[in-house]
Amino acid sequence: MKHAASFLRAAVLVALGGAVGTASADITVISFGGASQKAQDKAYYAPFTKATGVKVVAGEYNGEQAKVKAMVEAGNVTWDVLEVESPELVRGCEEGLFEKIDFAQVGDKADFVPAAVSECGVGIFVWSTALAYNADRLKEAPTSWADFWNVDKFPGKRGLRKGAKYTLEFALLADGVPTSEVYKVLATPAGVDRAFAKLDKLKANIQWWEAGAQPPQLLASGDLVMSAAYNGRISAAQVEGKNLKVVWNGSIYDVDSWAIPKGSPKKAEALKFIRFASQPENQAVFSGEIAYGPVNLKAVPAIDAKVAAGLPTAPENMKGAMATDTEFWVEHGENLEQRFNAWAAR
C-alpha cells in the first residue's frame, strides 16, 4: 500500500503539473518535490526558519516554465525561489523571467563550481541522470546504455523520461557514440535521425515517466527492469531498503539552480535564503540526506567519505559520465521536444 500511496502522489503531481504557492506565507520555495525536497527541507528550509524566523512554504513542480511566465506577465508573482534546470535558467534569464542576481550577496564565486555561477541563478547541487536497475530482478548487472537496449539479454520494460532531453543522448550512447561526440552528432540532422532510429528499436519496450519519484517506484514494483533515473531518487530508495543500483557509466550530470522569478515581492528574503542554502555546512547536510553533489567546494571536506563515494561528483563516478550541454538544449530544445512528441505519439 505504501507503493500505492507514493505512486498516487506522483500521479497527482503529474496531473497537476505543479503546485500552488500560498500568498500568506513568508517565502515560497518551489522544487522538484519527492526525496529531493525532503532533503532540502532538512538541510535548508527548517534551519533557515530557525536561523531567521522566516517561514518557508514548500511547493513542487516538474520544471515547466509556463506558470512562471504567466505569473511574471500578470505581475502577480507568488513563487519566491524556484529550482530550475540549466537550459530553463538560461532561457528564462534571457526572456526576463528571472531576477538578475548580484553574486556578491551570495558568496565568493571562487568557492563554487563554475556551472553554479550565472547571471540569474545560483547552483544548488550537482545531479545525474543515470541507468538504474532492480538488482533483485536482474541476475546479471547491466553496465551501459547498450545493455539497456539489449532486450534479448534483459527482457522487460524500460523507463525513460518522457522528453527529448537525455533520451536522445542515451540513444546515441547506446548506438556507440563516445561521450565526447554526443552533442556534436546530435547537432546534425543525420545525428537526430540516428538517435530516433535507435529509439525506434526499443520503442515497444519503453514506459515513459514524468515525475522523478516514478522510476524508483516502478523499479521496486517490478513494472520496470531498468530505467533512466535521477541518481538521488535511487539512493533514497536504497535507504528505504530497496535493492536498486546505479550504473554511472554513461550518466549525464547537470547543476540545478535557484532562481528568483522577476517581480517577487520578497526578493530580499529570497536572496537571503539562497545565501543560506549556499553555505558549505548546509550543503554538506544536503548531500548527506540525498546523493547529490555540493556546488560549494568548501562543503566537500565536510562530507562523510562513504557518502561522497555515492555522489555524482565522486571521481570514480565521473568516469564515463558526461556533462549536459546547456547551450545545445537552449538552442535545439524546442524543435527536438516537438519532434520527440510527434515520434512518441505515433
Add this chain to the structure above:
Amino acid sequence: MSTVVDTSAAVPLPAEGNGTPLKKRLRRAERRRNLLFGALILPLALVVLVAFIWPIGSLLTIGVDNPEIHDNLPRTLAALEDWDGRAPPAEAAFRALADELAAAKGSPAIAAIAKRLNREDAGYRSLVMKTARKLPLDPAVPAREALMAIDAQWGELATWQAIHRAGGALTPFYLLAAIDRTIDADGNIVAAPADERIYVDVLLRTFWMSLVVTVCCLALGFPVAYLMANLSTRHSNMLMVFVLLPFWTSVLVRVAAWIVLLQNEGLVNRLLMWLGLTDSPLQLLFNRFGVYVAMVHILLPFMVLPLYSVMKGISPVYVRAALSLGCPPFRSFWKIYFPQTLPGIGAGGLLVFIMCMGYYITPALLGGPKEQMLSYFIAFYTNQTINWGMAAALSAVLLAATLLLYMVYARYLGPTRVKYMKAR
C-alpha cells in the same frame, strides 16, 4: 399570442375604465415580462461572456498573433519590403537590423526575436544572441561587412528569408501546423515533413477513442437505466446511489484507484494469477485498455442519467398495448420502446462524446504516448515549450471539431428528438 394581437388589430377592442386600450396594456405587460426575463438571465449571460466567450476568443487570437518580429524589427521589415528574396538585401536592411538588435539587447525583446526566428529553423537563436552581444556596430564600418564578420550566416539568403517570413503581424503558421500543413519557400501550402506530421492522426484518434468510450457507455448504461426506470422506487433509489456515488468522487481519486487496481502487482493481476488464468502479470496500464476502462467508468453516469430521465417519462401502456395485440416481446421492445429512448441516447451520447474529446487527465495518467488525445498536446505547448500560439491553434481545431459534431447532432438527431417528444 399572435392570434390575440391579430384579432385586436382587426377589431378595435373597447377601451376600459382608465382609457388605455387593451392592446397597449398587453404590449406593455409583454415588454415588462421580457425585461424581467432579460434581467433574470443577465447574470448568467454576463458570466458566460466574461468567463467563456471573451477568454476563448482572446485565446484563439493568440493562434494567429505574430508580434515578435513585427513589433521589434519594424525598420528592418520596412527595408525588406521591396526585397525580391533572390539576392542578399541592401545595406539599409543590414544597418536597420544592427540598430534594432542593438536597441533590443539586454531586454526580453531580444529573447523574443531569437525564439521566434529559432522556430523557423534551429540555430537562429544563438545567431541573434551572439550578434547582439557584439553590438552596437561602429557606424564608420558598413553594417553588411560588420554583421558578416560576426557571423557568415548574415550573408545567407535563408536567414533573411526567415526574417521576412516571420515578419507578418498575423500568421497562419500555427493553424496550418495544427492540421499538419506548412508553407514552403515559394509560399505554397504543403504537407508538413513526415517526422512532424501528427495532429491529423491525433484528431482522428481523439474521435475514435471518444466513439469507443461512448459506445461502451451506452452498452453498459442502457440496461442499468432501463432497470432503474422499471424497478420499484425503493430499489431504483438504491441503484441511483450506486450510480451517483462514483459521480461524486473526484476524477483524480478514481484514476489513482485504477492505477492501484491495474498495475503489475495490482489486485486485478494478482487475482488473475491466483486463479491461474495467467502466469505473468498482464499489461493493463499505460495502454489503450486502461484508458478505456477508466474513462468509461468516469463517464458512465453522464450516459445513465439522461437515459433514465427519458425512460422514466415513457408510459408503459404503449408496450403493453403492443404485447396485447400479439407483438413478440423483443419486437415490441425494439419497435415501440427503444425509439422512444432515442432522445436520451442522443443527449447522453453527445454529452459523453464531447466530454471525451477534451479529456486530459485520464489518458495522461493511465495511457502511454499513443493514447494521448488532442488536449494533451495543448497542455504540452502551454506548459512545456511555452509555445502559446501552437496551443491556441490546437484549441481552435478542437473547438471547431466539437462545434462541427454538435451541428451534425442537431441536424440528424435534433429533429428526431422533437418528433418523439411531440409523439409523447
